[in-house]
Amino acid sequence: MPSMELIAFFSSLAVAVAQHVKVEPAVFGYVGNQVVLRCQFVDPDSNIEVTQVTWVKDPSGAKQNLAVHNPHFGTNYPVDTKERIHFRNASLTDASLVIDHLLMTDDGIYSCEFATYPEGNQEAATNLTVLAKPRTSGNPLLVSSGKSPVPVASCIAAHGKPPASIIWRGTVPGNATMELTQNADGTTTVTSQYQAVPSSELDGMTLECVVTHQTLERPDVINIALTIHYPPIVTIEGYDDNWYLDREHASLTCNVKANPAVTSYRWYMNGGDLPSKVRAMGHQLTVDQVTYQVNGTFSCEASNTLGKTRDSINILVREVPLQSRSTTGAIVGGIIAAVVILTVLVTAVLIFRQQRKNSDLDTGDDEPPSHKPPPPRATLTELAKVEMAEKMETVPLDTAYFETTGEEANEMTLIQRYSEPEGDEDLKSPLEMETGDYLEQENPIYTGVQYAEPEPEHRKSQEFVSKGMFV
Numbered sequence: 001m002p003s004m005e006l007i008a009f010f011s012s013l014a015v016a017v018a019q020h021v022k023v024e025p026a027v028f029g030y031v032g033n034q035v036v037l038r039c040q041f042v043d044p045d046s047n048i049e050v051t052q053v054t055w056v057k058d059p060s061g062a063k064q065n066l067a068v069h070n071p072h073f074g075t076n077y078p079v080d081t082k083e084r085i086h087f088r089n090a091s092l093t094d095a096s097l098v099i100d101h102l103l104m105t106d107d108g109i110y111s112c113e114f115a116t117y118p119e120g121n122q123e124a125a126t127n128l129t130v131l132a133k134p135r136t137s138g139n140p141l142l143v144s145s146g147k148s149p150v151p152v153a154s155c156i157a158a159h160g161k162p163p164a165s166i167i168w169r170g171t172v173p174g175n176a177t178m179e180l181t182q183n184a185d186g187t188t189t190v191t192s193q194y195q196a197v198p199s200s201e202l203d204g205m206t207l208e209c210v211v212t213h214q215t216l217e218r219p220d221v222i223n224i225a226l227t228i229h230y231p232p233i234v235t236i237e238g239y240d241d242n243w244y245l246d247r248e249h250a251s252l253t254c255n256v257k258a259n260p261a262v263t264s265y266r267w268y269m270n271g272g273d274l275p276s277k278v279r280a281m282g283h284q285l286t287v288d289q290v291t292y293q294v295n296g297t298f299s300c301e302a303s304n305t306l307g308k309t310r311d312s313i314n315i316l317v318r319e320v321p322l323q324s325r326s327t328t329g330a331i332v333g334g335i336i337a338a339v340v341i342l343t344v345l346v347t348a349v350l351i352f353r354q355q356r357k358n359s360d361l362d363t364g365d366d367e368p369p370s371h372k373p374p375p376p377r378a379t380l381t382e383l384a385k386v387e388m389a390e391k392m393e394t395v396p397l398d399t400a401y402f403e404t405t406g407e408e409a410n411e412m413t414l415i416q417r418y419s420e421p422e423g424d425e426d427l428k429s430p431l432e433m434e435t436g437d438y439l440e441q442e443n444p445i446y447t448g449v450q451y452a453e454p455e456p457e458h459r460k461s462q463e464f465v466s467k468g469m470f471v
């Protein structure tokens with residue numbers, strides 16, 4: 001804090017100057033700003049006569065007269081061609097001098113001199129230090145990946161006075177170098193370089209260059225994103241280990257990280273050209289129909305200006321698809337199974353209602369429903385049993401059931417729509433296919449009938465349902 005130092009200097013040295021001229025021994029100013037060099041003539045007894053006031057720069061050297069004030073002859077600034085200097089309030093007791101638009105060259109010792117009678121010349125000196133705010137900048141250094149440390153970022157605090165300080169912050173492992181250059185104008189340029197092993201992982205990482213200087217209110221923080229150039233890093237993705245004969249659409253993706261960007265991709269099979277049924281489009285390889293032709297090693301080669309890199313993958317063509325189901329498949333299957341159960345329940349209820357209606361018709365009873373004979377409880381129990389025992393073939397399928405009312409048909413249609421299978425065709429397991437076929441039946445009624453299918457497949461379905469229910 002310049003002002004603190006300044007006050008400290010002033011109070012300590014003002015006492016030491018045991019005479020009539022009072023100045024601030026040390027003054028700090030900023031380049032481009034205004035500074036005031038204070039100077040008073042103190043004469044409590046008023047027995048000294050001042051005849052002239054003069055400011056001299058570099059009194060022990062060049063002795064350059066800057067400003068003269070004489071009550072008779074006026075005020076003069078001998079060397080001030082740009083009108084940067086003037087007395088704040090020219091008088092014989094106050095010689096304070098104002099300097100505008102400070103230059104680095106204004107730095108130096110200024111002597112405030114009073115010509116008096118009878119005591120002769122009296123003077124006091126001020127040390128004016130001109131501080132220069134550094135111009136800060138930072139940038140990444142373009143480097144190619146490698147194994148030994150090199151400068152990856154540079155930060156500069158140019159033309160500062162006193163020299164600025166630079167520190168680095170960030171998670172990039174490395175060291176900083178510091179270089180100070182003295183400029184002709186008395187300022188210093190500080191250059192710091194950050195050294196790190198330029199691995200491809202550093203590409204895009206950021207470093208903070210923090211510049212501190214007494215002319216800066218708060219440290220200047222410069223964010224620098226590192227740029228490391230490296231040849232492509234290639235991985236082939238998308239192989240699900242389930243390329244079976246006649247599978248429609250199988251694909252591979254060439255996943256590449258590179259800086260600069262990839263300029264071209266090339267695909268190979270067993271080190272040579274691709275078979276006819278295989279299409280390569282940039283980073284994507286597509287097989288429309290899997291045959292034994294694609295049983296082999298596929299390679300993707302990506303190039304950028306730094307080189308080319310190849311990754312390979314062995315494709316095994318299976319005679320039959322793998323049976324293992326994925327978790328997602330199980331969940332989707334579970335949902336479908338739940339819908340199937342719901343459909344069966346609704347069907348059962350409908351059958352039950354229809355049976356009631358039929359029995360009503362059989363009795364020919366015109367009385368309100370409340371007076372009907374007790375519902376065929378036995379039938380309900382039987383139905384429930386039937387459900388539990390998975391023996392739907394025993395359900396007495398009344399012909400009347402097929403003549404469902406419009407309302408009921410709509411209900412069924414809604415359910416059927418809801419249960420339409422969604423998702424990837426390829427992922428559809430044989431079981432799901434079965435479910436899908438099952439739901440494709442034109443008449444919702446068939447859902448009930450379909451349920452009564454041969455034992456083995458039915459078993460499978462139930463097994464699967466319970467699995468799904470627990471998910």
Ligand SMILES: *[C@@H]1O[C@H](CO)[C@@H](O)[C@H](O)[C@H]1NC(C)=O
Nearest residue numbers: 088089090091092093094096
């Ligand atoms: C300037 O000097 C005159 C005469 O010495 C004095 O009356 C006046 O108060 C001074 N003004 C300032 C701003 O010091």
Ligand SMILES: *[C@@H]1O[C@H](CO)[C@@H](O)[C@H](O)[C@H]1NC(C)=O
Nearest residue numbers: 026027108109126127128129
């Ligand atoms: C003036 O002040 C500066 C900064 O405090 C110091 O480096 C320099 O030595 C001083 N000059 C003289 C002549 O005392």
Ligand SMILES: *[C@@H]1O[C@H](CO)[C@@H](O)[C@H](O)[C@H]1NC(C)=O
Nearest residue numbers: 149173174175176195196197
């Ligand atoms: C940093 O500098 C130290 C000592 O100069 C050296 O041992 C170390 O390997 C350097 N680290 C890096 C990342 O350059």
Ligand SMILES: *[C@@H]1O[C@H](CO)[C@@H](O)[C@H](O)[C@H]1NC(C)=O
Nearest residue numbers: 292295296297314315316317
């Ligand atoms: C497919 O390739 C594997 C080796 O990757 C080989 O063991 C197998 O016999 C090949 N199958 C056919 C049908 O060519």
